[in-house]
Amino acid sequence: MSIDVRASMDVDVPADSVFRVVRDLATYPQWLDIVHQVEPNESGSGQPGWNVELRAKIGPFARSKRLRMVRTIDDHPTRVTFERSEQDGKKHAQWVLTSEISAHRGITTLRVHLHYGGSLFDGGVVERVLADQIESGKIRLSRVLADS
Numbered sequence: 001m002s003i004d005v006r007a008s009m010d011v012d013v014p015a016d017s018v019f020r021v022v023r024d025l026a027t028y029p030q031w032l033d034i035v036h037q038v039e040p041n042e043s044g045s046g047q048p049g050w051n052v053e054l055r056a057k058i059g060p061f062a063r064s065k066r067l068r069m070v071r072t073i074d075d076h077p078t079r080v081t082f083e084r085s086e087q088d089g090k091k092h093a094q095w096v097l098t099s100e101i102s103a104h105r106g107i108t109t110l111r112v113h114l115h116y117g118g119s120l121f122d123g124g125v126v127e128r129v130l131a132d133q134i135e136s137g138k139i140r141l142s143r144v145l146a147d148s
Helices: 015-022 025-031 123-147
Strands: 003-011 035-040 049-058 061-075 079-084 095-104 107-116
Touching (some): 015 123, 025 049, 025 123, 061 095
Antiparallel strands (some): 003 107, 035 049, 079 095
């Protein structure tokens, strides 16, 4: 079962500032709880890469997932996409994170889409947890953007 979570937010911050934050996965642990840890991992292909540990609590249970992400789209200042790209030669479930930034009359809108194409996680519960994490992350992201 695949999972698709979408969220958006409006901020009174220039689009370029929003883009600089969301294009660097190393910033995500500062504002998004599900992203527990991020370490740079260059791929040798010219695409910036990161080792990412995702962690979420569902009731009394905690789930953790490690994956390697690369930036596949970097259209300054409107769109950035990260995709799972493991280097072990095995087939892995698809993870894609796309952020789209637009500005109108001094307000910047950030739209985020997270897609998981595997079957390991039950969609309903995990989607709700992800949506809750994204909602709580909006406040922290606003603070990070204000400080940038």
